[in-house]
Amino acid sequence: MLVNQSVVADIKAIIDQSKDNAIRVVDHQRTLMYWHIGKRIFEEEQEGKNRADYGTFLIKYLSEQLQPLFGSGFSIRQINLYRQFYRIFENVHTLYAQLSWSQYKLLLTIDNQNKREFYIAETIKNNWTVRQLERQIYSSLYERLLLSNDKESVLAIAKNEKQPSDAKEIIKDPMFLEFLGLKREASYYERDLENAIITHLQEFLLELGNGFSFIARQKRIHIEGDEFFCRSGVL
Structure with a gap:
């Protein structure tokens, strides 16, 4: 009996897409967790704002308490990052599920709000990977657009450099594995x-x-x- 061979390819695509969606849902929950942690730290700092060194002491103390339990995602550097994340994105409803935590970390390196919002919009519109976003930031796409008289051509070049988005790049992040309660291993x-x-x-x-x-x-x-x-x- 002849079977349309495209059905196998279609089902494989459905399975792969579902797996990618599951990974992205978990990663977005991780992003929300970091936002809430940053919010709680900032609120605690405000309680002790009369003590100049309280913020530094608090983050060091939290790292000492949490890192042995939850891994490197709670180093002093990472906890500071969560605080910064909340300070820059104070409205939780402005967080996009389409962006991974790794992409948000890149966006935190941008001080200019208009510039940051530009890269958020372009990442979502073009479905950029982490590497693609990083490339466009460090190639100064935003600045090149401001200086160019032919903005469409500059955007077209950036679009042609687009790489397919792959959820597998998310699970390569050791902190993603820690969030799932898995040890760092070469393979799973x-x-x-x-x-x-x-x-x-x-x-x-x-x-x-x-x-x-x-x-x-x-x-x-x-x-x-x-x-x-x-x-x-x-x-």
Whole structure:
């Protein structure tokens, strides 16, 4: 019996896209976690603002307490970064799920708000990877546009340099693995990452409350006599 071979390719694409989406959901939750940590640190600093060295002491103390428990994502440098993240993006509703934490870290290096908003808009519009965003920042795309009389040509060149966005670049970040509770290893079985991601998705869905139901981590489904296992069942 002849089978349309495109169906296999289509299903593979669906599977890959779903995996990419799951990774991005978890990474966005990580980004929100860093924002809330930064907010809490800033609020605590305001309580002790009469002591000039309180902020420095607080961050050092937090690092000493948290790094042994949660890894290098809570070094003094990283905790300072979370505070800076909150100070620059004070409205949590301005955070974009399309941007990864690694891209936000690049954006934090930009002091000019208009320049930063330009790179945010271009990253979302062109689906830039972390490397692509980094390349455009360090090649001074924003400044070149301001100086150019032919802005469309400058943007066209940048667009032609675009690389396909790949969620796998997110999971290469050691802090992403720490967020999932995984140790830094050269490689992981797909099931290890899958289970860790599903665990975080389950917690996220349960927090949404009414309207969502987490059925099972793996649900058996019968369709016309065939048996399938669907992971992370949600209704």
